[in-house]
Amino acid sequence: AQKITQTQPGMFVQEKEAVTLDCTYDTSDQSYGLFWYKQPSSGEMIFLIYQGSYDEQNATEGRYSLNFQKARKSANLVISASQLGDSAMYFCAMRGYSGGGADGLTFGKGTHLIIQP
Amino acid sequence: EAGVAQSPRYKIIEKRQSVAFWCNPISGHATLYWYQQILGQGPKLLIQFQNNGVVDDSQLPKDRFSAERLKGVDSTLKIQPAKLEDSAVYLCASSFQRLTDTQYFGPGTRLTVL
Numbered sequence: 059a060q061k062i063t064q065t066q067p068g069m070f071v072q073e074k075e076a077v078t079l080d081c082t083y084d085t086s087d088q089s090y091g092l093f094w095y096k097q098p099s100s101g102e103m104i105f106l107i108y109q110g111s112y113d114e115q116n117a118t119e120g121r122y123s124l125n126f127q128k129a130r131k132s133a134n135l136v137i138s139a140s141q142l143g144d145s146a147m148y149f150c151a152m153r154g155y156s157g158g159g160a161d162g163l164t165f166g167k168g169t170h171l172i173i174q175p
Numbered sequence: 176e177a178g179v180a181q182s183p184r185y186k187i188i189e190k191r192q193s194v195a196f197w198c199n200p201i202s203g204h205a206t207l208y209w210y211q212q213i214l215g216q217g218p219k220l221l222i223q224f225q226n227n228g229v230v231d232d233s234q235l236p237k238d239r240f241s242a243e244r245l246k247g248v249d250s251t252l253k254i255q256p257a258k259l260e261d262s263a264v265y266l267c268a269s270s271f272q273r274l275t276d277t278q279y280f281g282p283g284t285r286l287t288v289l
Contacts, residue, residue: 062217093277101264103218103280149217160231162208163278165217 062166081150179281193255200269
């Protein structure tokens with residue numbers, strides 16, 4: 059079974075500061091993928107960044123980077139130079155490979171990020 | 176490129192009534208997923224299709240929930256009869272192929288059961 063833990067229910071950050079959202083995971087799969095999604099108040103889930111378990115380098119996408127520490131089973135999201143539009147719920151998710159081609163995502167409970175001007 | 180489409184966006188029904196949600200995935204995406212997101216939680220997978228076949232429905236409450244993807248494109252998710260605890264956002268997602276590609280989500284359908 060897979061499990062994602064996000065320990066920060068909410069965070070307040072000043073605009074233009076960097077922010078780190080924590081995510082730890084648990085899985086018995088050797089191969090897996092880790093994702094971060096953003097969910098604004100409008101409700102849609104927006105894909106931000108992906109890290110494969112065998113990727114040697116941390117993933118980056120614009121202002122987003124993923125701090126992947128495999129031994130610690132953590133996959134923290136770092137947002138540099140935060141903007142007011144970054145205010146949203148952020149979800150960490152894992153895709154495992156449990157056989158049969160099933161690859162539904164397991165999500166954490168999310169972190170509510172609020173950027174203050 | 177058009178994203179994942181879902182309808183309706185909002186639905187209010189009384190308990191014991193039936194309801195159906197529709198999803199049209201991104202063109203060419205063979206894999207389609209339905210997730211349930213209860214308020215304050217992350218989404219939970221209900222069912223995964225590969226073309227028109229079911230890959231995983233282990234978390235689908237089959238006594239009241241059903242889903243189909245007859246022609247391998249559009250999909251419908253039905254609840255009959257609805258319970259109060261079914262109040263949630265139902266998210267549809269699609270990916271080009273499973274195991275390697277990103278899942279892209281639709282805007283969701285917010286269901287309220289009174």
